[in-house]
Amino acid sequence: MPANHRRDIMTLIKVAIAGFGGVGRAVASLLLARRDQYRRVYGVDCRLVAVCGSQSGLFDSDGLDTGRFNRLEPGLTGPDFIVKSGADILIEAGPSDFRTGGPGLAYLWAALSAGRDCIVISKGALVHSGLDLRALTQSSGAMLKLSGAAAAALPTLDLIEHSLKGCKVLAVEGILNATTNYLLDAMINRGLGFDEALREAQTGGFAEADPRNDTEGWDTASKLLLIANFGLDAGLVMDDLLVEGIQSISQSRVEGWREARMVPKLVGSLVRMDGGWQAGVGIRTYPLTDPLAHVSGKNKAIRITTDAMGDTIAIGSGTEPLATAAAALKDLEHILIARAIHSV
Amino acid sequence: MPANHRRDIMTLIKVAIAGFGGVGRAVASLLLARRDQYRRVYGVDCRLVAVCGSQSGLFDSDGLDTGRFNRLEPGLTGPDFIVKSGADILIEAGPSDFRTGGPGLAYLWAALSAGRDCIVISKGALVHSGLDLRALTQSSGAMLKLSGAAAAALPTLDLIEHSLKGCKVLAVEGILNATTNYLLDAMINRGLGFDEALREAQTGGFAEADPRNDTEGWDTASKLLLIANFGLDAGLVMDDLLVEGIQSISQSRVEGWREARMVPKLVGSLVRMDGGWQAGVGIRTYPLTDPLAHVSGKNKAIRITTDAMGDTIAIGSGTEPLATAAAALKDLEHILIARAIHSV
Numbered sequence: 001m002p003a004n005h006r007r008d009i010m011t012l013i014k015v016a017i018a019g020f021g022g023v024g025r026a027v028a029s030l031l032l033a034r035r036d037q038y039r040r041v042y043g044v045d046c047r048l049v050a051v052c053g054s055q056s057g058l059f060d061s062d063g064l065d066t067g068r069f070n071r072l073e074p075g076l077t078g079p080d081f082i083v084k085s086g087a088d089i090l091i092e093a094g095p096s097d098f099r100t101g102g103p104g105l106a107y108l109w110a111a112l113s114a115g116r117d118c119i120v121i122s123k124g125a126l127v128h129s130g131l132d133l134r135a136l137t138q139s140s141g142a143m144l145k146l147s148g149a150a151a152a153a154l155p156t157l158d159l160i161e162h163s164l165k166g167c168k169v170l171a172v173e174g175i176l177n178a179t180t181n182y183l184l185d186a187m188i189n190r191g192l193g194f195d196e197a198l199r200e201a202q203t204g205g206f207a208e209a210d211p212r213n214d215t216e217g218w219d220t221a222s223k224l225l226l227i228a229n230f231g232l233d234a235g236l237v238m239d240d241l242l243v244e245g246i247q248s249i250s251q252s253r254v255e256g257w258r259e260a261r262m263v264p265k266l267v268g269s270l271v272r273m274d275g276g277w278q279a280g281v282g283i284r285t286y287p288l289t290d291p292l293a294h295v296s297g298k299n300k301a302i303r304i305t306t307d308a309m310g311d312t313i314a315i316g317s318g319t320e321p322l323a324t325a326a327a328a329l330k331d332l333e334h335i336l337i338a339r340a341i342h343s344v
Numbered sequence: 345m346p347a348n349h350r351r352d353i354m355t356l357i358k359v360a361i362a363g364f365g366g367v368g369r370a371v372a373s374l375l376l377a378r379r380d381q382y383r384r385v386y387g388v389d390c391r392l393v394a395v396c397g398s399q400s401g402l403f404d405s406d407g408l409d410t411g412r413f414n415r416l417e418p419g420l421t422g423p424d425f426i427v428k429s430g431a432d433i434l435i436e437a438g439p440s441d442f443r444t445g446g447p448g449l450a451y452l453w454a455a456l457s458a459g460r461d462c463i464v465i466s467k468g469a470l471v472h473s474g475l476d477l478r479a480l481t482q483s484s485g486a487m488l489k490l491s492g493a494a495a496a497a498l499p500t501l502d503l504i505e506h507s508l509k510g511c512k513v514l515a516v517e518g519i520l521n522a523t524t525n526y527l528l529d530a531m532i533n534r535g536l537g538f539d540e541a542l543r544e545a546q547t548g549g550f551a552e553a554d555p556r557n558d559t560e561g562w563d564t565a566s567k568l569l570l571i572a573n574f575g576l577d578a579g580l581v582m583d584d585l586l587v588e589g590i591q592s593i594s595q596s597r598v599e600g601w602r603e604a605r606m607v608p609k610l611v612g613s614l615v616r617m618d619g620g621w622q623a624g625v626g627i628r629t630y631p632l633t634d635p636l637a638h639v640s641g642k643n644k645a646i647r648i649t650t651d652a653m654g655d656t657i658a659i660g661s662g663t664e665p666l667a668t669a670a671a672a673l674k675d676l677e678h679i680l681i682a683r684a685i686h687s688v
Contacts, residue, residue: 030652034510037510153653153654153656154656155503155507155656158502158506158507159499159507162502162506162507162678163499163502163503163506163507163674164674165674165677165678166378166381166670166673166674166676166677167670167674288632288638289638290638291635291636291638291639291657291659292635293638294632294633294634294635294637294638295635306670308374308662308666308667308669308670309497309660309662309667309670309671310497310660310661310662310663310667311659311660311661312497312498312499312658312659312660312661313635313657313658313659313660314656314657314658314659315635315655315656315657315658315659316653316654316655316656316657317654317655317656318652318653318654319654322652323652323653323654325652326510326511326650326652326653327653329510330507330508330509330510330511332510333509333510334506334509
């Protein structure tokens, strides 16, 4: 019976998820929905053995299913819990804080130190301690993937590392933040002031109660920093970036753009200079003939300029949290492929 | 002396190029320019041992350099010549003919049969016999890469195979042909008729003397077929596609689009249906708010719709022949990576 034979030699890969809010749960559900696909394509049994939020979690070495996700048990949480779960791969989807590294930092540090591969969705730890975490992978042999953090469904690191392989990246510009897209659109096309647009966005759920991480450019800067450091080895820290947001845009600037038929976007930008990178976040304006002028709402985009392939633009528009979960599980498959090839 | 030590253990990879026109020569020059990069990054000595056109070529087991490219020797050509050169990797850049397979077909058949990895730039053989060639790789263990053929610098297969890994592709639409972009733009924005626009394009070098491969949609159809078969396992042949070109567009249709402020593009399209794919080439119109409306001139674009990541758009704009050469050498690096991992 070939089917049984296949099952006998199937490799078991145990997965844990730290951070079990909307995104963590979406990752868990999608992982379980794709288990058959992983069996069929890679001959791997991907088993979800542990999940946890900040206070509680679940563990089952035989594998969890979605029916148990609403019955988390208090105390089953923390870096030790995850390491002791025996998971081969940690998916980190907790709250993000780039000033402290957030809870993700301790999870990632523990897992990478134990040689476990990590897939990161929250940006905080990678912005705060990305260079150290990367060094840790080099000593422990673990893999660290971060598509979900860099810009979720929009391919950014993928383009640099895979699609533009061999080319020298000269410049990167990215429209990486949905909230500022929404606000700028409301200000330009509907004539709202910043405060009015913000209140509307907050009411509609398009902006957070404390919107400064988005409006002052820090979210864009965080994503840019990940692209710079993990895609281009730029070795930058947040202090190297000149970061401007959209909170102080005057009515007269808005009118000037409208009259000139130029579309403003909050853009993170990297330019290769002699011996390093010039990096920053600020407003850039585009003529209507530029595809980037038409990246609005929840869409994100990146333009990468290389020596040999000219400009390559990518525009992504997945629906959250599914698209982010899919980005993390893309990383999972890339790990499965790399590990499978190693074991041939 | 670490440098000498490195050189001692360096793997030698011998490369041959069949088809030595503008693109083949650009590949050769870029390969030689990147040899140090390949040594440093992969520990591989990539040596160009053979090149040939239809009548003449060059062979040197110690490696060719650019100084000899204008002194090809008669008779050094053909599939046997390439196989006997001992090349580990063949880059096929000859003339393309999808009705016969072109000269590339014999080169690829011989090289793949001998277990040599192949990087394909000309579409003809892949359109004509892609399914057979693919089957041949499965029996011989050779790798077959085709970024240069699928749409050169524009990532198409990369997106499907790497950036959207794990997602189910539901639909693909691609603006894949520069000549029709040029002609449609002249007809819409400058009011020229098709014949007039074509004469202008031919004079300017933007259209061939026999333009039908472009204007009747066959070039677009060829690229679409490669994306379908190699990216999506669609198993299609050219006869499965409904192919319409731009040669019969009436003045009144042009006026209608202009009045409606819609932008026409020649588009290759794939839609997943129950049990297969609906595939075709024809005019599609876009509103000015769609980034694809702004893909003009020599730019190309693709929009891929998946179940979990929504729409992903890529737009490419490299300058030929350098961008196509870079696409082929991206394939080379992907082969080096896969082979290096295998030999760990």
